[in-house]
Amino acid sequence: MPEVRRLLPESTCRSDPASPARFTERGWDRAMERALSMDPDEIIADVKASGIKGRGGAAFPTGVKWESVKKALGDMRYVVMNADESELGTFKDRALLQQDPLGALVGVLIAAHAVDAQKAYCYIRGEYRQAEGRLKDALGTLRQLGWVGPNGVDIEIRRGAGAYIAGEETALLNSIEGKRAEPRVKPPFPTNQGLWGRPTLIQNVETLANVAVLLAHDVNWFKEYGSSDTSGTKLIGLSGHVRRPGVYEVPFGYPLANLLNDSDLGGGVAGSQRLGAILIGGAAGTFLSSDEINDSVLDYASLARYGANIGSGALMVFDDTVDLRWVLRKLARFFSDESCGQCVPCRIGTRRVLELIEHGGLTTRQDDLRELSQAMRDASICGLGQTAPVALLSLLDRPDLIQG
Amino acid sequence: MHTEQAAINVRVSALLEDLPKERSQLLPALWRVFEEYWLLEPEMIEAISNAMGVPYAEVYGVASFYALFDNPEGCRPIYVCTDVMCALRGSEDLLKSGQVGAKGTPVSIKGAPCLGYCDEAPALFDGKVTKTQVTQDALAQLIRGEKHA
Ligand SMILES: Cc1cc2nc3c(=O)[nH]c(=O)nc-3n(C[C@H](O)[C@H](O)[C@H](O)COP(=O)(O)O)c2cc1C
Ligand code: SF4
Numbered sequence: 039m040p041e042v043r044r045l046l047p048e049s050t051c052r053s054d055p056a057s058p059a060r061f062t063e064r065g066w067d068r069a070m071e072r073a074l075s076m077d078p079d080e081i082i083a084d085v086k087a088s089g090i091k092g093r094g095g096a097a098f099p100t101g102v103k104w105e106s107v108k109k110a111l112g113d114m115r116y117v118v119m120n121a122d123e124s125e126l127g128t129f130k131d132r133a134l135l136q137q138d139p140l141g142a143l144v145g146v147l148i149a150a151h152a153v154d155a156q157k158a159y160c161y162i163r164g165e166y167r168q169a170e171g172r173l174k175d176a177l178g179t180l181r182q183l184g185w186v187g188p189n190g191v192d193i194e195i196r197r198g199a200g201a202y203i204a205g206e207e208t209a210l211l212n213s214i215e216g217k218r219a220e221p222r223v224k225p226p227f228p229t230n231q232g233l234w235g236r237p238t239l240i241q242n243v244e245t246l247a248n249v250a251v252l253l254a255h256d257v258n259w260f261k262e263y264g265s266s267d268t269s270g271t272k273l274i275g276l277s278g279h280v281r282r283p284g285v286y287e288v289p290f291g292y293p294l295a296n297l298l299n300d301s302d303l304g305g306g307v308a309g310s311q312r313l314g315a316i317l318i319g320g321a322a323g324t325f326l327s328s329d330e331i332n333d334s335v336l337d338y339a340s341l342a343r344y345g346a347n348i349g350s351g352a353l354m355v356f357d358d359t360v361d362l363r364w365v366l367r368k369l370a371r372f373f374s375d376e377s378c379g380q381c382v383p384c385r386i387g388t389r390r391v392l393e394l395i396e397h398g399g400l401t402t403r404q405d406d407l408r409e410l411s412q413a414m415r416d417a418s419i420c421g422l423g424q425t426a427p428v429a430l431l432s433l434l435d436r437p438d439l440i441q442g
Numbered sequence: 443m444h445t446e447q448a449a450i451n452v453r454v455s456a457l458l459e460d461l462p463k464e465r466s467q468l469l470p471a472l473w474r475v476f477e478e479y480w481l482l483e484p485e486m487i488e489a490i491s492n493a494m495g496v497p498y499a500e501v502y503g504v505a506s507f508y509a510l511f512d513n514p515e516g517c518r519p520i521y522v523c524t525d526v527m528c529a530l531r532g533s534e535d536l537l538k539s540g541q542v543g544a545k546g547t548p549v550s551i552k553g554a555p556c557l558g559y560c561d562e563a564p565a566l567f568d569g570k571v572t573k574t575q576v577t578q579d580a581l582a583q584l585i586r587g588e589k590h591a
Pocket of ligand 1: 245
């Protein structure tokens with residue numbers, strides 16, 4: 039089956055990605071008119087019925103989150119689009135924003151209408167200037183068309199400044215408030231107490247784009263693609279040893295091997311042309327062997343059998359010449375550099391893991407590494423520290439993938 | 443020193459003139475000043491603190507949190523991604539050759555975590571835009587271009 043194009047624009051779309059012409063070409067006028075004609079509760083019911091799950095990593099049901107924000111008490115509500123995308127190996131939100139910035143913004147406006155928010159922020163990582171430019175132009179178009187402005191929802195773009203942890207939802211809130219981007223202890227959750235203590239809806243770029251295509255059509259149309267467990271399509275950032283690295287949109291349930299090999303997707307393994315392993319989900323992802331890849335489809339339950347997750351949609355491909363211990367060292371350094379240092383298990387743990395790996399601990403100190411990982415999982419405040427050891431553990435569990 | 447601080451105060455308050463003087467505008471304020479000087483020294487922090495009405499220690503605390511503001515040499519920074527996918531495509535050598543080539547120029551070449559361009563590796567961020575599939579020649583040109591700028 040060829041690549042699907044719903045979140046990404048059809049290749050026949052020739053209009054400027056941020057232009058009013060694109061707005062109509064993509065059906066966003068229809069989406070906006072439909073949304074505004076609907077009661078907020080009807081929209082939330084549709085988002086629930088569509089089965090959309092968060093695309094930022096945690097796969098939390100989106101409609102359920104909207105309902106919590108809508109029900110939470112507060113004199114003011116906010117919507118935040120999370121475009122921080124600094125997870126290692128992840129670049130699908132960048133591609134989406136560059137190719138079709140209006141979609142995600144339309145998602146923001148629909149969300150604001152549904153949860154009764156007056157103000158929204160788009161938080162984009164500081165290195166994504168081209169995407170930021172597109173977003174700014176798209177916002178200009180929405181102002182010009184009257185969808186954004188003083189009488190409706192106000193949207194502000196915020197630029198990050200080089201901190202992976204700022205993508206964690208509560209750290210992101212602190213960053214917008216003008217504080218250090220350190221995660222907050224949860225609960226309270228942002229749905230109840232987010233920006234300035236007010237109910238706040240935070241969604242990933244791709245999640246919001248899904249909402250836009252849903253409202254431009256309907257629930258049945260939306261569910262035409264996907265698996266029985268997870269409806270819709272997913273953007274995958276495919277990189278490394280494949281012939282055609284890039285961002286591809288495929289339905290949930292798509293066989294992983296086809297993702298790598300189909301001629302209009304990965305196009306086959308490059309490098310030595312012999313597959314070594316993939317790392318799926320990002321820096322806190324899971325290494326899978328080629329047998330496991332051949333036995334898996336792109337869906338949460340299928341991957342869970344191997345302890346893996348779709349995560350941020352990163353799929354890094356390594357041929358059989360890559361020393362995965364080297365990859366692991368890079369991941370460990372990433373976490374150690376990016377830990378915000380607020381809690382001890384993560385601050386010390388990420389550094390200790392790096393030291394152990396650098397000194398051959400992958401073979402000689404496996405028990406210590408496992409124990410340390412457990413402590414980090416149990417006692418870290420946020421997802422960074424809790425999941426930093428995931429890739430490491432996945433490799434310890436697959437000794438065949440470690441060379442000599 | 444005194445007159446220097448006064449000059450910086452004037453420049454910074456002009457840069458921040460149209461920003462609402464709210465704590466939540468601190469990050470945008472830091473960006474504006476940083477892109478003017480490629481530097482956030484105590485004098486600039488002081489000026490931002492005055493202009494925004496946020497205590498010095500708070501401004502410093504926020505500025506020092508973010509990696510992109512960490513540029514004490516004040517040279518225009520060029521960040522070469524040294525993470526997994528770019529490293530697989532030779533970015534560590536690219537970084538080294540850049541660092542050698544940039545000696546004595548007003549540019550500083552730094553390693554950076556994943557820049558989010560793994561499909562077009564190796565990537566760099568020159569402080570304003572990202573460039574992809576960068577070769578050593580392209581980086582050398584970029585460094586030379588900055589010299590004439
Ligand atoms: C360390 C860390 C970094 C994260 N970075 C991002 C990010 O860049 N983008 C994103 O959408 N979610 C990121 N998340 C997940 C967010 O906390 C949050 O779950 C997500 O934005 C919710 O949106 P969704 O439900 O649409 O996925 C990160 C989480 C952690 C722990
Ligand atoms: S787990 Fe790590 S990144 Fe998260 S709050 Fe603790 S120190 Fe910071």
